Amino acid sequence: MGNAQLTSRIEQLPRLPKAISELLDIVNDDNADMDLLAEKVSHDALISAKVLRMANSAKFGRSREIGSIDEAVIRLGQQPLRILVLASAITSAIQVAPGINPIEFWGRSFEVAFFSKELAKRAGLRADTAFTSGLLHNIGDLLLALLEPAKWQQVQAAVQQGADLNKLCLHLIGDTPAEVAATLASEWHFSPELIAGLRYQDDPKAANPASGYAKMLFLAKHLLDEWDKHPVDELTSWLSLETDKQGIHLQMDGLAKKLEGLVGSGAEMAHHLA
Known part of the structure; x- marks a missing residue:
């Protein structure tokens, strides 16, 4: 592959799937509707599962386990939910x-x-x-x-x-x-x-x-x-x-x-x- 800079070989960098790209657009928009974010997350089974696992973890969890993204919105609030969605999207998009x-x-x-x-x-x-x-x-x-x-x-x-x-x-x-x-x-x-x-x-x-x-x-x-x-x-x-x-x-x-x-x-x- 030679010593050509990786930054000049943009086509080799990971591309975001459309669904994840749309999620990140919402996460990065300060004026985004959280109901819309919850709806988008709910349409992706893998990211939904990751968000819910983290929402029920010791760091974010409370006494009762939650089972839906809508509940996660209510429990976590805007910034923690954005963080969990962002983390789930990024880790889903990049192969280790x-x-x-x-x-x-x-x-x-x-x-x-x-x-x-x-x-x-x-x-x-x-x-x-x-x-x-x-x-x-x-x-x-x-x-x-x-x-x-x-x-x-x-x-x-x-x-x-x-x-x-x-x-x-x-x-x-x-x-x-x-x-x-x-x-x-x-x-x-x-x-x-x-x-x-x-x-x-x-x-x-x-x-x-x-x-x-x-x-x-x-x-x-x-x-x-x-x-x-x-x-x-x-x-x-x-x-x-x-x-x-x-x-x-x-x-x-x-x-x-x-x-x-x-x-x-x-x-x-x-x-x-x-």
Whole structure:
């Protein structure tokens, strides 16, 4: 396949089925009628099943199990329902590459998404945009594994020995995972703000104009990678230090406790989508 950039081979990127594309159009429309969204979801058996499994999970569930999308609309409210529909649609549209554990892959995606969402709320950014960018943040890895499997295996082996992921991807494949993720998001007609967040997630300072969502992604990934290295009673001071390093101003009250409650929640969500 050569070293031609994947972003120049748009036809090889996953296409959204029409039904899922229509669902995402509704999800991304702030003025969309939730009854219309429920109706569209109800017409897709696979997505309906995923939404209901997640709606009845410990994270969203209540004392009584719900059995219809209409009930999910009432129980969950607009933003949580949009998040569940979005997650179900995206995970239904993209094949997981051979050799990649789907629970681990989507579990990491969800944890970054939940962290990004919480950070964004405290930074005055849109929580739903931050969640979506988190859910899509590592989709470039998956696409590189699907479209360039031999070279991706080379990259992974070298990274385990200490090589730089992005430099090696540029050399062997011609694109970074972040650029591939941004290209896919553009093809799927997500917002320019979300696309910029994906593109600059590994280097927020390179974004011009500045991208708050790139900062949220960068910080969310870093916090998750380092979380277990810090005692609980030191989390608040560590979080303050890390946000200051990135030039991010957040409402810090209760943040450590909130994020601690989100650690491990990604795997649960991934199980419901499998």
